[in-house]
Amino acid sequence: MEFKPVTHVLFDMDGLILNTEKLYTIAFQNVVSRFGKEYTFELKLKLMGTQAHEAAQTLIEALNLPMTVEEFITETKEQFQILFPDTDLMPGAKRLIEHFHKHKIPIGLATSSSEESYHLKVDKHHASLFSLFPHKTFGSSDPDVKRGKPHPDIFLVAASKFPDRPKPEQCLVFEDAINGVKAARAAGMQVVMVPDPQMDKSLTTEATLVISSLEEFQPQLFGLPPFDGN
Known part of the structure; x- marks a missing residue:
């Protein structure tokens, strides 16, 4: 080319x-694990690069999670506070x-x-x-x-x-x-x-x-x- x-x-x-992508994977998996779900690499590819609300909406719909976008973002933020600084x-x-x-x-x-x-x-x-x-x-x-x-x-x-x-x-x-x-x-x-x-x-x-x-x-x-x- x-x-x-x-x-x-x-x-x-x-x-x-x-x-940070491995950290996002850890954070998201920690949240979805409560519902017996798996955050797969295929799903990750769809979310990478999207805005926070878009990513949350896509993941909730894909895994049929019983939570709102705001709830998902709140839970993942708690994970990020621990994971991201290092x-x-x-x-x-x-x-x-x-x-x-x-x-x-x-x-x-x-x-x-x-x-x-x-x-x-x-x-x-x-x-x-x-x-x-x-x-x-x-x-x-x-x-x-x-x-x-x-x-x-x-x-x-x-x-x-x-x-x-x-x-x-x-x-x-x-x-x-x-x-x-x-x-x-x-x-x-x-x-x-x-x-x-x-x-x-x-x-x-x-x-x-x-x-x-x-x-x-x-x-x-x-x-x-x-x-x-x-």
Whole structure:
């Protein structure tokens, strides 16, 4: 596939920068276990990248849980308070973000998380790294993001926060989720996907480029400054 040069970069967060997807799995399973249900990987793929209320609604309907969206969110928040503060960075994330910052490539964060959830995950260990993002968009709490991924809203809103207002084709998105890839493509942007290793490769075909880790990414493919020594 031919890659087109870009000038701006947008990052998803969960499962891409932060290794939180396994924590979401633990939290959701802890809640559904009370009803004798299983939070399967297939269901997880449908939820990844969606806003909190959308994810809760989908899961409740899929597993026929006797609870409201608000009840599910309240219970999972209690789990998150315990699990999220000590989350780890994904391989290659720190190096890539710092590389773009060093070379003055405009970067933004576009996460479906709420601002409250973001602070739970970031403040204890990763505040300095995330301070390199001058613009952050929180899909579950930003009123401008009307619809969650796979709709394009979050990436269009995130791109509009850059002072020079780049066109969609000038933006490169980094994602791990199918819904995120669909959202980026719907926004008219190229997207690099770092999928969960369990994901069937047939589900990754909409991405511009698929890599197994951010450590593999070569910025020069998209007209961005290469890493030192490349």
